[in-house]
Amino acid sequence: MKGIDTPQYDQVVLAGKKIAIVVTRWNKFIVDKLLQAATEHLIANGIAESDIVTIMCPGAYEVPLMCQHVAASKKYDAIITLGAVIRGGTPHFEYVAGECSAGVMRVSLDTGLPIAFGVLTVDDEKQALDRCGVGEKSENKGEESAACVLEMLCAISSL
Template identity: 40%
Template sequence: MSGNGAPELSVRDVGDLRVAVIAAQWHEKVMDGLVEGALRALRDLGIGEPTLLRVPGSWELPVVAKTLAGRGYDAVVALGVVIRGGTPHFEYVCQGVTQGLTRVAVDTGVPVGFGLLTCDTEDQALDRAGLPGSSEDKGHEAVTAALATVAALRSVSEPGR
């Protein structure tokens, strides 16, 4: 199971954050599970009105994440799924989206929750989507990781203060 060894994150005092969730539309059942897990995590953490945007596919996640990071959001959570097919398309999309989201976080300083499933089969994606019977809830995990990163950054004082 890919979730073995995951840290138990404790996140507190983040109810004041402005958070956006961006979700691809491909693979509706998987995406519905990821979005529900992300929204549940936000509710559990006291964030009642996050922004939720749906984009055509995973490829569009980085550009929207960058735009939102530049508009004052404290964290952005990107959710998508790419399932391997018989062409190199899988590698190009996975690599491009991963590098794009990494660049957004590093260039803007806004934590980006990485909820991009890169799976060999649809069954693997469903098992990570947080649906009833799934072994993992990657939407929830992406939110928790992003907000734990915000909390870590808040704990570091700026130089000269």
């Protein structure tokens, strides 16, 4: 992973944790690669496949509301959000990306639930491909988002 080393997780803390992955339907060819990497990282680091639930929503604008309902269900210990908002020729990008980011943060702060923001906000398809492990760069923001929630679960449990 670029920019941060993968921490050593406390397997005792992570045992039995349930993770919801909220995934958008837009830009499926990118988002599927983020989801695959996130799921693989969770499983490789002690989260049982049966404790990972993927929840689809239409697009990035709807992600915060879906996270709010997931958090309210009290069934999950953390949430990973995955999607891709690619800039176009209109201001639509700014509205969608900004509201998605702010809404996810609000849900996390309001509920105290760790939520990783894995919704790509990029200028073009090439940047999106680079961030899902397909392009010239070998990083995957899905994997990084999974690492984020695992680290947060461990850090919060140590308080």
